[in-house]
């Protein structure tokens with residue numbers, strides 16, 4: 432198991448182009464393994480436990496009705512955008528009338544008698560039975576709402592900056608979603624896999640949080656949760672993923688912690704929606720009760736009332752959402768002993784394996800410029816290059832001196848006019864030698880050796 436986990440851990444480091452060493456990764460995994468033993472033994476009792484994923488894997492079905500409040504809200508925002516996109520009041524009023532007609536029924540498909548209004552004021556085609564979202568998109572493009580730009584805040588809470596965005600697509604997606612009642616089948620995963628901690632805010636998600644390894648202000652927090660005895664990652668992914676869940680973008684994600692009859696639920700990302708949180712809590716309560724072989728009966732504590740049940744480990748690097756009002760504690764009924772759990776741990780540097788207390792990093796400041804080569808598996812200090820999103824050392828890769836492309840393996844050797852040897856790729860080598868084949872002194876070139884003095888050769892390698 433540990434060897435496979437090491438390779439998977441490496442893959443995450445390659446993906447985010449982080450310096451790391453075998454020693455550092457091993458230190459992280461050793462701490463994880465020792466600390467998570469209790470949870471591992473507990474969760475393994477669940478019939479849906481998946482040893483390869485180190486997780487309980489559930490199917491969940493979420494039902495969603497048409498969300499009138501969101502329809503109202505996004506329509507108002509889209510009208511606002513329309514006001515800026517329309518050249519004069521009359522044009523805007525036409526847009527407004529057509530948009531209101533398309534959404535007036537709060538239905539996936541507008542009533543047929545609305546269509547004339549939409550056609551007349553919107554100047555677009557629309558057929559009976561067509562989805563409201565399609566009609567709205569056509570309407571908005573007709574009035575050029577997709578061209579409107581604005582300044583928006585981006586980045587992390589402690590590192591804000593402004594950038595220019597086009598808000599239309601996000602607004603439209605939200606409106607289309609709200610107008611679409613659905614049964615959504617998802618896969619839910621309750622995991623203690625180390626990479627699920629590293630990827631708790633996978634950069635491929637549609638949302639981001641401060642625990643993202645790619646620039647997150649609390650990226651060190653991933654290891655903090657990974658190395659403690661109580662934290663689990665609960666997340667949902669779309670149906671198309673059936674394995675290696677730690678590589679999948681997360682639709683939602685939250686931390687659950689369990690110890691001594693207390694189940695703590697932390698903030699749900701990206702939106703801390705009460706309905707969803709209740710559903711996920713019931714799934715995890717049921718799972719833990721099954722593992723404990725106890726009745727699935729819990730009492731709930733919220734906010735300040737959760738304080739007696741949890742604390743953060745000293746010098747831990749994670750962002751403690753649970754300490755800011757997001758925590759919901761479930762206490763198993765009929766028990767007398769409810770412990771206080773310690774959340775988080777002192778993280779281990781992914782380079783030297785030593786203690787690392789900076790929440791903005793996954794390694795200590797003194798460590799850096801060391802990588803495990805994807806080719807030879809050695810930890811190399813110094814240089815190499817990323818090829819196909821993996822790090823390769825200088826012995827396992829080269830950059831062609833002619834075309835400047837990077838390659839895995841050994842280069843062909845060409846000799847420049849100056850007599851120096853140059854590493855070149857097979858394609859460039861062929862080209863260079865090909866030129867010589869056509870030259871008038873080809874025979875001489877060959878007899879002198881290595882074609883080195885051919886005037887036609889190595890122009891690309893000059894000096």
Ligand SMILES: [Zn+2]
Pocket residue numbers: 442445821
């Ligand atoms: Zn890979």
Ligand SMILES: [Zn+2]
Pocket residue numbers: 780781782783784785794795796797798
């Ligand atoms: Zn270090």
Ligand SMILES: [Zn+2]
Pocket residue numbers: 804805806807808809823824825826827
């Ligand atoms: Zn190598």
Ligand SMILES: [Zn+2]
Pocket residue numbers: 831832833834835836855856857858859860
């Ligand atoms: Zn080349």
Ligand SMILES: [Zn+2]
Pocket residue numbers: 866867868870871872873876882885886887888
């Ligand atoms: Zn020649």
